[in-house]
Amino acid sequence: MAKNKCCERVFQEVCKRANLLVLSPHALRQGHTVHLLEAGVNIKYVSEWLGYSNIKTTADKYLHVTKKIEDQAMEMYLRYVQSLNFVGVLWVLNKNVMPKHL
Template identity: 40%
Template sequence: MLFSFFCLGKGVTFVLGCCNFCYGQPINSATLAKIFNRIIKKSGVPKLRFHDLRHTHATLLLEAGVSLKEVQERLGHSSIKMTGDIYAHVTNKMKNNASKKFSEYMQEHS
């Protein structure tokens, strides 16, 4: 199943494909939460809030090497500081990559 969600504000979210009955139609945020929680439960993953996907998305983009500025724009933040402070979680992969890059830099410049 592929999902695309766009918040329209005031508790209404636009869904581009989660099921036949809501494809391309506005859906109430409470209905979205019920559908999302049902999917999470069926999938067997730990319970999470729908908003947690936003944090995960931002973190995975950064882990993939996307710049903080690009992530800021994608999330629609007015400030890069907000994006970095709230959404940029440093993963072990990112820590290892930073150590590797620093080591390579030191070898090249010593």
């Protein structure tokens, strides 16, 4: 534990000297993980990168639905449905949820 605290203190000092927001290494790991998931990186890859043995741990810990992930999911679904020319299912979507450009 002392080694981790030492690394954290050094990291915080580097941030201060560089005039950057001081975050913990764990906060950077969390932020980077959420950004990977928001970017659409496969959760299996992210889970392995984090060193977890299964994706459930990653999903439970990091995959809280952000607005960006929610919007991306809707966009992906709409593109999929449109690619099938199956517009009949679009009526189930609430107009408030559908992107404005469609």
